[in-house]
Amino acid sequence: MSNEKEIVLSIKDLVVHYEVDGDVIKAVNGMTIQLEKGRTLGLVGETGAGKTTTALAALNLVPDPPGIIKNGEIQICGKDVLHMSQKELEMVRGYDIAMIFQDPMTSLNPVLTVGFQIAESIRIHEPELNSKQAYERALDMLELVGIDRHRGSEYPHQFSGGMKQRVVIAIALACNPHVLVADEPTTALDVTIQAQVLDMMNNLKNKFGTSTIIITHALGIVADICDDVAVMYAGRIIEQGTLDDVFNRTRHPYTEGLFNSLPNIKDRKAELKPIPGLMPDPANLPEGCAFADRCSYATDVCRTKQPEQRMISGTHMVACTAYDDPNFMIERSRKP
């Protein structure tokens, strides 16, 4: 990535472990990622790949105990998040970086009105506003996400799921953060509402110039709104590049497997080809490539050697040992 671009979030060699009753669960194992200003990065992977842990680490919110950030460096707009006092962290959270949680049903406080909950963030980060002004701003935010402003005095249970997620987004964007981390923002919503919410997020992102990380396992959402894609597996990034790189010039066998598990609308009779097996137990990761046991291209080398990350083009990175052989190609890229 060239230097003239502004990096708003940079995660380097992040290692996060959960230590539960003597077991060490290796959730994130050396992950490096950079987010440029104004861009949207999709973080893709199956359940347990470490996506949410990465997101929480970006806010230094990994629950401790049992979570421990073993190694790594996280910078938001040049500020080192992992070595901050509690007070500084509180200033960064919500102001420089904000997070949208997975389930809107549970991420709003049931006994406080939504207007109060949006205003709370504004009051904390912009103390020059009095509570009335902050509340007005909160109602403006509510309008911005497409909810009538007089509903600010209502409680979360009076809203539908999609509207709750809009409120959650309004809280996250209330102080116009540089970085927005959306942890599966649409998983709990039905398809039509998903589209609406994504659309709205996209519009707001363009309006405010917020850089966004979207965590998801739906490739459709990635194709819809992301500029860059990073595929995670067992706590590592195995393929990363622009949307075009990853979708049209897929290199990693796991990414190929993800695409093969999607139904093809043009060939309705084709059988789905799910990836066999399960992700390895994060408490007991294999020595070599974590995907080797499920990979049809795996060789003996894969099982003993951790794959290196290699750059295929200026923007496209893949971590697969098979590319030691310059003639290696996965099936997807053989197709015309």
Add this chain to the structure above:
Amino acid sequence: MFKKKEKRQSIASQYAKRTKLGEIWYRLKKNKGAMVGLAIVALFVLIAIFADVMFDYDTQIAGYNLRNKLIKPCLEHPFGTDEMGRDLFARLLYGTRFSMAIAFSSVLFSVCVGLPLGAMCGYLGGKFDLIAMRLLDILRSIPGILMGIVIVSWLGQSTVNLVIAIGFSMIAPLASTTRAAVLTVRNTEYVESARSIGISEWRIVMVHIIPNCLSTILVQITLRVANAIIAASSLSFLGLGVPIPSPEWGALLSAGRAHIRNASYLTIFPGMAIMVLVLSLNVLGDGLRDAMDPKMYK
């Protein structure tokens, strides 16, 4: 016709803006049982406050007149008179003041200690929680009334000591209720999301966690007031309560015990008074919990 209009009005009023307290009051008003409970509790509170306006303590409450002893309920003495010839009605009403004051102040005492202790245990967890809860377990393993007896006989018999004794035995249950409530709220996603927008720990506890536990705690408190009245009566019944001749309800019961065969009204009326107040407090507490739960708002 009238009903239809009323219904339409009530729908309209649901959309009308109400303050938080107004909303709770509105919900409470709909609950008839709770309103009856509230009315009775309010009546008792008024009696307790104005007891000394209605009666002169020295002549009517404490002063005796043996010529009038053990008169059955009649117009002049609606609840009869006791063995000292004192009017039971007057003593019962005046006794409200003692019973209520003891109950409320002992609950206040236990809330002041138990609530922060329980909230800290629940929120901080870890070693602090472990040690504090085990100590409270030890406290709880001693029956409340026994502990009350020990404390009163250790500190001496007085109203203040009675309050301390009752309040002390209620700390443990109050703390563990608070702790349990905080524990369920502490790990919710909205607390996590509050953290993610940079709200300080202190504010999270005060604004996000405590209000969510409030309904549980409030019910616990109203039940505790009822319990405290019973505990105070029990201790007075055993002769460890307020000093004679203060007309505390339990003391009245205890005094009437000797005449339960020939003058049963001496035990029936104080017993009824205790029962009615305790029941009203329970019903009111129940109604309050429902009214304060925003999930019940339409």
